[in-house]
Amino acid sequence: MFDLDPGDELALIVDTARKLAETELTPRMRESEAARAVDAGLLAAWDEVGLAALELPERHDGAGLGCVARVLVNEELAAGDAGAALALDPFGPALTTLLEVGGDDAVTALTSALDHGASRAILVIVDAVDVSADTLTLDAAWVPADEAGAVVVLAGSDAFLVTEGISLERVRGAGLRAAGAARLELEGASIAGRWTDAAGAERARARARLHAASLLLGVMRSACDFSTAYSQEREAFGKPIGHHQALAFLMVDMRMALDAARLLVHEAAWRVDRALPCAAEAAAAWAECIEASRLIGPNGVQVLGGHGFMADYPVEKHMRESRALGLLFGGYDAAIEEAGQRLVETDTPLDLGQSGAL
Amino acid sequence: MEFAIDAAMRERIEEAREVGQREIRPAGLEADRNAAPIPVGDPFFDRCLERGEGRTRWAGPNAPKSKPRKSNVILSLLLAEELAYWDRGVINATPGPGLPEQSVIGMGTDEQKERFLGPFLEPDKPRWACFGMTEPGAGSDAAAIRTLARRDGDHWILNGAKCFIGAASRSDWLLIQATVDPSKGRAAQRAFLVEQGTPGLGGFKIEKKMGLKAYESTSFTLEDVRLPASNLLGGEERYERKAGFKAAMQTFNAGRPVIAANAVGIARAALDESIRFARETDLLGRDRVRDRIEAIARKVRKARLICLRAGWLADQQRANIIEASMSKAMAAQVAQEAASMGLELLGLVGGRGDHLIEKLYRDAKAMDIVEGTGQIQRMIIARQLVGLPR
Ligand SMILES: Cc1cc2nc3c(=O)[nH]c(=O)nc-3n(C[C@H](O)[C@H](O)[C@H](O)COP(=O)(O)OP(=O)(O)OC[C@H]3O[C@@H](n4cnc5c(N)ncnc54)[C@H](O)[C@@H]3O)c2cc1C
Numbered sequence: 093m094f095d096l097d098p099g100d101e102l103a104l105i106v107d108t109a110r111k112l113a114e115t116e117l118t119p120r121m122r123e124s125e126a127a128r129a130v131d132a133g134l135l136a137a138w139d140e141v142g143l144a145a146l147e148l149p150e151r152h153d154g155a156g157l158g159c160v161a162r163v164l165v166n167e168e169l170a171a172g173d174a175g176a177a178l179a180l181d182p183f184g185p186a187l188t189t190l191l192e193v194g195g196d197d198a199v200t201a202l203t204s205a206l207d208h209g210a211s212r213a214i215l216v217i218v219d220a221v222d223v224s225a226d227t228l229t230l231d232a233a234w235v236p237a238d239e240a241g242a243v244v245v246l247a248g249s250d251a252f253l254v255t256e257g258i259s260l261e262r263v264r265g266a267g268l269r270a271a272g273a274a275r276l277e278l279e280g281a282s283i284a285g286r287w288t289d290a291a292g293a294e295r296a297r298a299r300a301r302l303h304a305a306s307l308l309l310g311v312m313r314s315a316c317d318f319s320t321a322y323s324q325e326r327e328a329f330g331k332p333i334g335h336h337q338a339l340a341f342l343m344v345d346m347r348m349a350l351d352a353a354r355l356l357v358h359e360a361a362w363r364v365d366r367a368l369p370c371a372a373e374a375a376a377a378w379a380e381c382i383e384a385s386r387l388i389g390p391n392g393v394q395v396l397g398g399h400g401f402m403a404d405y406p407v408e409k410h411m412r413e414s415r416a417l418g419l420l421f422g423g424y425d426a427a428i429e430e431a432g433q434r435l436v437e438t439d440t441p442l443d444l445g446q447s448g449a450l
Numbered sequence: 451m452e453f454a455i456d457a458a459m460r461e462r463i464e465e466a467r468e469v470g471q472r473e474i475r476p477a478g479l480e481a482d483r484n485a486a487p488i489p490v491g492d493p494f495f496d497r498c499l500e501r502g503e504g505r506t507r508w509a510g511p512n513a514p515k516s517k518p519r520k521s522n523v524i525l526s527l528l529l530a531e532e533l534a535y536w537d538r539g540v541i542n543a544t545p546g547p548g549l550p551e552q553s554v555i556g557m558g559t560d561e562q563k564e565r566f567l568g569p570f571l572e573p574d575k576p577r578w579a580c581f582g583m584t585e586p587g588a589g590s591d592a593a594a595i596r597t598l599a600r601r602d603g604d605h606w607i608l609n610g611a612k613c614f615i616g617a618a619s620r621s622d623w624l625l626i627q628a629t630v631d632p633s634k635g636r637a638a639q640r641a642f643l644v645e646q647g648t649p650g651l652g653g654f655k656i657e658k659k660m661g662l663k664a665y666e667s668t669s670f671t672l673e674d675v676r677l678p679a680s681n682l683l684g685g686e687e688r689y690e691r692k693a694g695f696k697a698a699m700q701t702f703n704a705g706r707p708v709i710a711a712n713a714v715g716i717a718r719a720a721l722d723e724s725i726r727f728a729r730e731t732d733l734l735g736r737d738r739v740r741d742r743i744e745a746i747a748r749k750v751r752k753a754r755l756i757c758l759r760a761g762w763l764a765d766q767q768r769a770n771i772i773e774a775s776m777s778k779a780m781a782a783q784v785a786q787e788a789a790s791m792g793l794e795l796l797g798l799v800g801g802r803g804d805h806l807i808e809k810l811y812r813d814a815k816a817m818d819i820v821e822g823t824g825q826i827q828r829m830i831i832a833r834q835l836v837g838l839p840r
Pocket of ligand 1: 333336337339394396397398399582588591614667821822823824
């Protein structure tokens with residue numbers, strides 16, 4: 093039956109993530125941004141709640157949860173601080189990529205690479221990659237990281253794991269600075285593992301997009317919540333600014349955009365977990381999130397007027413970070429390309445009841 | 451009908467372009483990297499003076515009373531676009547009597563013009579002035595400001611707080627909007643000329659802004675600031691004729707199409723940078739990229755025309771309330787969208803935080819906030835269009 097409740101077990105996990113975000117991530121948001129890192133206290137709090145290794149299979153001592161769990165948790169964490177959410181998670185969508193394309197072996201290769209004290213794995217998605225013999229060359233203008241113990245490259249049907257020769261040159265970063273910001277260069281870096289699976293790669297791309305999309309949902313939710321709450325407190329012309337229709341309806345449009353994007357993300361994530369076709373749906377959900385962020389990011393600032401333009405409030409950070417997040421993993425263009433391509437493969441793509449899914 | 455601009459205008463635009471490219475753009479990028487306003491002693495400001503900037507439009511005490519020159523708002527809008535194309539923040543950092551100049555010229559007594567604008571006739575060094583209306587508790591609703599002006603014999607005593615005031619800490623004097631009775635709204639407002647260094651004026655805090663970092667936006671407090679009656683703009687009689695609030699709003703009125711033109715400049719910069727990037731990376735052949743560039747270009751053109759219409763009406767001495775507000779409401783949004791689309795075109799390069807379009811994306815946001823937010827502009831239009839009640 094159609095049911096939007098996450099179920100008790102997942103609700104508990106989501107609640108844990110929300111509490112962590114509220115008590116640890118949000119209060120340190122500016123600190124983490126300035127430090128380009130999360131501090132030891134935050135890392136300790138993170139370790140305590142056990143949200144790491146969410147999708148790592150149980151046989152690898154992980155929680156073995158799926159995509160729905162991931163998107164729900166990501167939204168909560170990113171509502172606190174999207175940069176910190178990236179910084180705290182050592183695997184990110186690099187893990188699901190290897191899981192989908194390479195399976196157990198690939199996951200083992202990744203976990204053991206990160207064991208050696210190195211912090212995070214970075215996922216880069218490209219159309220094609222320059223491979224010769226057993227080395228790989230790649231230049232990514234921006235990754236939200238200052239350091240990486242492993243790089244996973246998803247190109248076409250191939251997933252590559254690189255653990256050595258990773259060069260990261262720091263840049264300022266438009267946002268998400270808590271996770272760092274760098275240009276990533278692999279110059280003939282030796283390939284530690286290569287796996288090929290067309291269907292797996294498709295699912296991997298879907299999961300990566302949903303990963304980023306759910307972080308974006310969190311940032312947008314924060315922008316909506318913060319500005320809406322502010323609009324009840326701040327008065328102009330004798331009443332709360334939120335009671336002026338010109339502003340009220342803008343906030344209503346922001347909320348509608350957020351809710352609709354979230355449902356698309358959830359449905360696509362559910363498809364991933366049920367092993368249903370999910371590529372077009374995930375791409376569409378990602379595109380919808382990016383579209384929503386074009387509205388919500390700048391207007392979160394707008395609701396606060398001049399105050400929104402100042403670093404004293406979080407909405408300017410939401411505006412920058414929602415825009416930056418939307419550039420990851422091929423961004424909008426690659427997403428609508430993929431969603432559109434799949435759409436034209438059938439005549440009636442949105443028929444009700446096909447294969448039991450909407 | 452004529453959509454061309456004449457040779458004299460083109461020449462002025464050419465001059466602005468030359469300075470923009472050589473001086474303004476680099477100064478803006480550097481301020482953004484430093485995340486701090488261009489410092490007061492920076493040689494950039496000396497060069498501004500050398501170019502003849504930083505001076506008042508007031509003709510001086512002994513100027514013959516000539517007929518006012520024919521206005522050329524169109525030219526000022528074209529220049530506002532061109533200069534903001536190179537850097538909107540740096541334009542606001544430029545020395546001069548700035549926002550309050552028009553109020554002092556229009557309403558000041560002869561003595562006030564001489565005292566406050568005189569030093570800007572042939573400035574010996576970069577000098578600034580600023581206009582302080584906004585307060586922590588009141589921005590859009592300018593009638594609700596709380597800075598209190600109390601009469602004390604032949605003096606006035608000011609108490610209150612202001613925020614986001616451009617160039618406040620470096621200004622020779624500040625035109626401060628205050629009220630003699632907060633319960634009486636606009637009618638009770640007065641504008642005061644407060645000299646820097648007057649005891650009680652202090653607590654300057656330069657805000658950390660998302661964009662437009664080249665100029666300072668500053669908060670400060672007024673604690674028992676004691677002013678001679680001669681510092682009341684226009685003198686006492688003026689207010690007996692109830693001109694207080696209107697004086698301030700006049701400053702804003704003149705500003706709307708200028709802000710709109712600034713926004714058009716920002717949008718055009720985003721367009722050009724997008725094309726440059728697409729060309730350099732061989733993306734111009736892709737439909738999706740070209741569609742986006744076409745959309746940005748169309749937005750820039752419509753915003754520019756809407757903006758010039760407001761200016762043309764002003765030059766014709768015809769009412770332009772709707773058009774002025776429309777220009778600002780539209781152009782501000784166009785600037786935001788153009789920069790946002792440009793960032794998408796850059797892809798990961800946009801995330802690096804060191805590309806001009808990324809800066810434009812942050813700078814543009816203020817265009818929908820300053821001198822009447824987009825919502826306020828829509829209210830103004832709606833009052834005219836559908837009789838929206840106040
Ligand atoms: C970079 C920068 C430079 C500035 N420089 C100066 C300066 O030099 N001098 C100066 O005096 N001020 C300056 N300001 C202040 C600026 O004029 C105010 O920020 C602006 O007027 C908005 O006021 P506010 O910030 O208090 O927002 P608010 O008035 O609190 O508005 C908050 C939100 O409520 C909305 N709102 C308010 N009333 C209504 C309504 N009736 N209907 C619908 N929506 C409504 C607004 O549109 C906005 O979205 C500057 C601001 C910035 C960002």
